[in-house]
Amino acid sequence: MNQSFEVWSVLLLACVAANLPFFNQRWLAVGPLRDNKTLAWRLAEWLVMYGVVGLLAMSLEAGIGQNHAQGWEFYAVTLSLFATFAFPGFVWQYLLRRRVTRTVPAQSDPAA
Secondary structure (H helix, E strand, O other), rough: OHHHHHHHHHHHHHHHHHHHHHHHHHHHHHHOOOOOOOOOHHHHHHHHHHHHHHHHHHHHHHOOOOOOOOHHHHHHHHHHHHHHHHHHHHHHHHHHHHHHHHOOOOOOOOOO
16 A cells, blocks of 8 residues: 555544444444433544544554654644544534434325
8 A cells, every 4th residue: 555545544534433423323333222322422432433543543654664753732633633523423413413303394194
């Protein structure tokens, strides 16, 4: 793999992983089905996903060459970027989904 492909694949994986807690009711998308995940559970799952994507990115960086030491600024920026990636899922879960289900009229039976 070339470096450009690896960078884009990590960014795509980060976008998917950041939204995953908001689009399903399972813990880490494979655990048992929960009726209602609270925001605290979703944020905990989101932080786990941040760690998983970060470890994958570090392993890809080690495959290319030597890992570079990172300061707190790097982690603050990547956490902010991960939060930005999660925005569509958060908006869907907490702002749009309830509004869409409230405004959809009940289906009437055309045969009746």
